[in-house]
Amino acid sequence: MALNTGLDQFVVELYGTSRGQEFGLSCQQFAGMLQEIAGKYLPSQAAPPEIHGFYANLRVQELVLARACAAGHEKAWEIFMGRYRQKLYEIAGYVTKDASAARELADSTYADLFGMTAREGERVSKLASYTGRGSLEGWLRTVIAQEHVNRYRRQRRLVSLEEETEDGVQFATAEPEPVSNVDPRVEAATDEALAGLAPEDRFILASYFLDDRTLAEIARSLDVHESTISRRVGKLTKSLRKQVLATLVKRGLSRRQATEAVEVDVRDLRLHVRDSLQDGASQAFPKKKVEAPASEGSD
């Protein structure tokens, strides 16, 4: 009971910090908002200290601003426009690398944020989904990136056939599958080695070979030094090959046979992994907006 009182008091303190009063938000509404967010990310039986810690990490000022904007509060929009309108264009420019595309993307995102669509008579603003886990600017950056990726995929699918014909593009048949004469043991060993990768290792390899990210970019994602990533990429590719060879030898191949079956040495492995991952790019899941074109992927 004492802890809940402590938590309530903390919520009141956070309400004061959030300046929700300026936007006509009551303390109860604010508390309800926090509970809704906690319910989304915390387990249902979270202890008060955990909830306390979670609340303490939220960006309550930005959260209240975003929710006030979502509710159509004029003053909130004035503040939002003053702070983020220009940033929207800058972010869009950074993402698209093209001025006109950037403007279009920024305007479209702004419309989503403003809530140009209505559902059951109520305006639907994207800002209502901001939960204060990170900065509002960072969230906007991610939202714009998501919209860009979705647009790009939609455009790829909607290329006009007539336009392509006029451009002289002939419709090729589907690329024939290469005849595979791979020893199933090699295939199994490779799958096993790849399945054993830790999430972070797989992330590094996929980012490096598949996404062509630089070491610095990968390092920034994982909050480590660039040299650490460099060492890990080398170590992982070496280790993959070793694992595959060891598994093959364990399953009855001689060392020489295994090496021939794998067919690459460490230096070539890097190149091959890159080549192989390129075709497997962006296997998106159909559940959300980011969808893969029908011709990509298997199943």
Place this chain on the structure above:
Amino acid sequence: MMSNFTSLVKQGLAAAPQGQDHPDANLLSGFAEKTLGAKERLSVLEHLAWCGSCREILSWSFPPATTTDPVVVVSKAGASWMRWPVLRWTAAAACLVVVGAVIILRSGHPKQAPQPGQLFVKTSSSAEKRGAGMNSFASTGPAPGGASAPRASQRLALPKTREENREDVGEEESAHGGASSHQTAEPTLIAEASAAPDTVPGRAKEPASTVAGSAELSRSEADLGRSGQAVPVPRWTLSSEGILQRSLDSGRTWQQMHLSTTATLRAVAANGLKIWVGGSGGALYRSDDAGEHWVQVRPLAGGEFLSADILGIELVDPLHVKLTAAGQQTWTTADAGQTWQK
């Protein structure tokens, strides 16, 4: 023939588990800004390992890198230059020269007992300080270079009185809007404690060499001697009674830092202006401004607060801290105390 292995790796890496939900913009931006807890971060990373689209979105979630934006360095200092024998020996020779110069200078200037009201000069070695016994602050660790040692007869500014210090602290607190309204990003219970430094012109309570778990830490001993002048950096020590002491003049004078705690402080670690101090009953405090303001940190892991005595603190960098506590407990944080692992 290369395509055999190529296609195998491609198939293996491209095969994606079905039914995975994409993390929303809040989680992705939280991942980019490192505001997620360890479990959530791992969950997002597991998804990113398989999903190229989300990796692409994540790459744009970071602000553009600037030339002045350093990559976060986590690795400990394992100075590679030390591998060069020439530099190693040069460094050793330079140390010998500095020590020799100190000895020569000292032998040319007889020690003088400090007068009342005069700040105390730093001495060049711990042994000398211990032997002095009177009116000198002991400090562990290597003394700064000889050029930085002031002459014994030099009269320096008198320390502020306790009342003057209290006024200063009060002004700073009100400038910061009062201690209670300060919002921190700590997931554990936080109370901001004001430190009322108590300048002690006399000797330290006891020589620092007898203090258990204490450490005198200064930001960069290497700064001293380079320019030939002492560069004031905060130094810290703990008395055997568990009171934190700070020096802003390279150990000449020390101030007692009275944190709002009854705990006996046992361990201290500093990195520049950031300092962590811990003690009995899991008492843990952090300051980001060389002890002007303090924040209590209550590490929480697995639903349990740290309640054991903190015996050691290791500050790898401003984000990574490792606590050693009684009962062979080790607590670590990778985000400056926002979340903890046991």
